Amino acid sequence: MATIRDVSKLAGVSVATVSRVLNRSGYVHEETERKVLRAIKELSYTPNFVARSLSNKKTSTIGLMVPDITNPFFPELARAVEDVMQLYGYTTILGNSDESVEKEKQYVEVLKQRYIDGVILASTALTADEVHKFGVPVVVLDRALTSDTIPMVTSKNREGAREATRFLLAQGCRKIAHLRGPAQxxxxxxxxxxxxxxxxxxxxxxxxxxxxxxxxxxxxxxxxLALLKKYPDIDGIFAGNDMMAIGALRAAQILGISIPDKLAIVGYDGITMGEVVYPELTTMAQPIYDMGALAARMLIKMIEKQPLDTLYYELDVQLIERGTTRKV
Amino acid sequence: MATIRDVSKLAGVSVATVSRVLNRSGYVHEETERKVLRAIKELSYTPNFVARSLSNKKTSTIGLMVPDITNPFFPELARAVEDVMQLYGYTTILGNSDESVEKEKQYVEVLKQRYIDGVILASTALTADEVHKFGVPVVVLDRALTSDTIPMVTSKNREGAREATRFLLAQGCRKIAHLRGPAQxxxxxxxxxxxxxxxxxxxxxxxxxxxxxxxxxxxxxxxxLALLKKYPDIDGIFAGNDMMAIGALRAAQILGISIPDKLAIVGYDGITMGEVVYPELTTMAQPIYDMGALAARMLIKMIEKQPLDTLYYELDVQLIERGTTRKV
DNA sequence: AAATTATGTGTAACCGATTACGCATAATGG
DNA sequence: CCATTATGCGTAATCGGTTACACATAATTT
Structure with a gap:
């Protein structure tokens, strides 16, 4: 691999000049620039990011921490983050935390040693205080922390849940149950x-x-299964996420309850899996990709010290009517 | 952040000595080591990986290239790779290639600039020649290249397919169709x-x-849908992967064909989604996690210049009987 | 007792970039 | 016409580690 010194020698200039044309910083004579460019091409030189990072203290690399990439909510998020990062010349390191606070902290330490420029924490279990201690730009995704200084992206959970429930009511449901998510x-x-x-x-x-x-x-x-046994007159279920909604659907299928005629089900998230089950899942969809992309853009802004106009984004959700509820 | 020089000063030794205790290389007096360790603790010093990488030419970072992390086959693979890499002190950069040869090459170039130590190519579209040109250790996953010099991990596709088909036959199927994957x-x-x-x-x-x-x-x-219209007497389908098997299941559900009584379906892959549909999918399961973990271990061996005992692993597959075929 | 070998530590070069600083010369202004 | 300011480029320090080499002393061999 050629170095900047090889290029400077071949072009008959100093390394500073080569660096100047590389970074378009400072004045360089047109003629000189051509010579340098020619030398670069001839040696098929490409700058060494590690060396650059050392003097820059900037690696153009960010960390994306998810609880478990295997959980169907996160691949789409990860895809969005990676797409945006790549667009801006950043590279994304993936980490699975398994919801463990310890693992998460440990990972961030590893990343900091590597001079990572920033971190996106998806569904973190950390507190705002702990996040503050990191000392690198952080954006929190999907889960809100009680803090007004850490940038966050979530969806309108409460409003979405209301809408979903209202929808079930409008469908004629007379007794609606809720499968809720973890207490913490x-x-x-x-x-x-x-x-x-x-x-x-x-x-x-x-x-x-x-x-x-x-x-x-x-x-x-x-x-x-237990719920329906106890209260056979339940005719609507709103689940806290799509996986649970699919679980409910499965229970109904086991019991031979016809969906959506006897029981309507609405999930929350809008993951692709909802389109795989049959009947397809009606769900309150979060704009998962947009959330990831937005978080990525925010992080980049923070890294590049541009001001954020909003610290806390709560994106709109949207009901996607499919087979687990009746058409009206 | 404290540097090695800060530590050396506080401990009253040279940087070389500090480096020696850090890397357990060369001789260090026990007493001296204690002093250095104390200084490290006091300054809560942690070595800068970027600087280390620069002189080492080793970043302890690898690239994992998948076509699309959103495709349900890959998260589990990614999880395995990341788990093993983390275990060995490596960090994993994720890249989506969208099956594009160009994107893939471009990504590897980016990674090489960053002194990446090696790459795992999952389902690559590259030829063996192109892979050879990379100049970094590579392991190919899931897709075999025609090469006897590039380490690869796949499953026993042909044998697995035979077994799956035989199984359908044994179930009493009299006319079995096959939904095959992309020609290339x-x-x-x-x-x-x-x-x-x-x-x-x-x-x-x-x-x-x-x-x-x-x-x-x-x-x-x-x-x-088209197939069953044309040949209504088909009573078994072997699909080239699980997603297609689920598609077939969906078609049967649309047509009101009862599964598995009138039509049995077997997929290939063993992705989690197969357990989400109803009836649950019978599938010829690849050991996805093991494949990822194995590829990761192979790559690490290559990076650390240990010999590989086998270049080409074809892992066993296993039939998982579930609801889309009859119990015998 | 002299010759080896093992142990312990420091100096300084090096990895490959960026950039502050200095020094020219050319262009512009008053 | 002299003072500025703009343009153009090189030297050398710096980022924070690793390590070859040199040198000293202690422990073993012969």
């Missing part, structure tokens, strides 16, 4: 709250209609 | 060939039973 997650709380906003005052509502879950399918299937 | 992919050819090995000599076989596909669900649904 803010977005699960918000979605549950949105559901409650709509149904709490109805005459049929009682707390037994809210059942705990962990955002996973298997558990949702079991929970729904 | 070797693994699609091999799976198709495995199917043919079993059925070509039967009295019912004719070439119309092999239909072209692109490994995607939507297309498979359409193709199956």
């Amino acid at each position: 997650l803010l977005n699960a709380d918000e979605r549950c709250q949105g559901y409650l906003d709509i149904v709490e005052q109805t005459d049929w509502f009682h707390p037994g209609l809210v059942v705990a879950g962990n955002y996973e399918m298997k558990q949702a299937t079991d929970a729904t | 992919l070797l693994n699609a050819d091999e799976r198709c060939q495995g199917y043919l090995d079993i059925v070509e000599q039967t009295d019912w076989f004719h070439p119309g039973l092999v239909v072209a596909g692109n490994y995607e669900m939507k297309q498979a649904t359409d193709a199956t």
Whole structure:
């Protein structure tokens, strides 16, 4: 591999000059530039990023931390982040935290040693304080922290949940249950709250209609089986995420309950898997790709010290009507 | 951030000595080591990887190139690679190639500038020659190249396809169709060939039973719809991958054909999505995680210049019987 | 006891870029 | 016409590590 010194020798100039044409910094005579460019081409020289990073303290590399890339919500997010990063000349390091605070911190330490320029934390379990300590630009995705200084991107969980529940009501459902997500997650709380906003005052509502879950399918299937056994007159389910909605669908199929005639189901997320089940899942879709892309753009702005006009984005969600609810 | 010079000053030794205790290279007096360690702790010093990489020409970073992380086959692979890499102190950069040879080459160039230590190419479209030109250690995953010098990890496609087809036959199927993958992919050819090995000599076989596909669900649904219209007596389908199998399942559901009674379906891959559809998909499962982990370990060996005992691994596949075929 | 070998440590070059600083010369202004 | 300012380029320090080499002393061999 040729170095900048090889180029400078061949072109008969100093390394400073070569660096100047490389970075379009400072004055370079047109003639000289041509010579340098010719030398670069001849040696098929390409600058060494590591060396550059050392003096720059900038690696054009960011870290993307997800709980588990295997969880169907995250590949699309990761794709968006990677697309945008690549567009701006950044490279993306992927890390799986398995929801463990320790693993997450450890990973960020590793990344900092490597002079990473910034980090996107998707669904982090960290507190705002811990994030502050990182000392590198951070954008938090999907999960909100209680902080007004850390940039975040989420969707309108509460409002989306309300809308989803209202939709079930409008479909003629008379008893709607909610499969909620893990207790420690803010977005699960918000979605549950949105559901409650709509149904709490109805005459049929009682707390037994809210059942705990962990955002996973298997558990949702079991929970729904139990739920439907206990309250056979439930005719609508709003699940805190799509995987749980699919779990509920599975339970209905096991029990031979016809979907959507006897039971309507609405999920939340809009993951691709919803289109794979049959009937296809009606869901309150988050703009997953947009959320990832937005977070990526925000992070780049922060890295390049441009001002952010908004610190906290709550993107709109959209109901996608499919087979698990009746057409009106 | 403290540097090695800060540490050396505080400990009253030279930077060389600090480096020696850091890397356990060369002789260091026990007493001196203690002093250095104390200084390191006091300054909470952590070595700068970028600087280290510059003199080492080793970044402990590898690239993982997938066609599209959004394609459900790859997250599990990525997870395996990342797990193993992390275990060995490596960091994984993720890249999506969208099956484009150009994008792939370009990405590798970017990675090389960054002194990446090696690359795992999952489902690459590159030729062996092009891969050779990279000049960094490469392991190819999932797709075989015609080369006996590039390390590869795949599964026993042909044998697996045979077994899957035999299984359908044993289930009592009398007319089995095959949804094959893209023409340019070797693994699609091999799976198709495995199917043919079993059925070509039967009295019912004719070439119309092999239909072209692109490994995607939507297309498979359409193709199956047409296929079943044309040949209503088909009672078994072996699909080249799980997504297409799910597409076929969808077609059957649309036509109201009962699965598995009237039509049995077997896929190939063993992706998680197969457990999400109903009935759950019977599939010839590749050990996806193991394949990723193995490729990662091979790459690390290559990077660390240890000999590989085998260049070409063809892992065993395993039939997972689920709802789209009858229990025997 | 002399010759080796093992142990312990420091100096300074090096990895390959960026850039502050200095010094020319050319162009422009008053 | 002299003072500025703009243009053009090179020298050498710097980023933060690693390591070849040199040198000293201690432990073993012969």
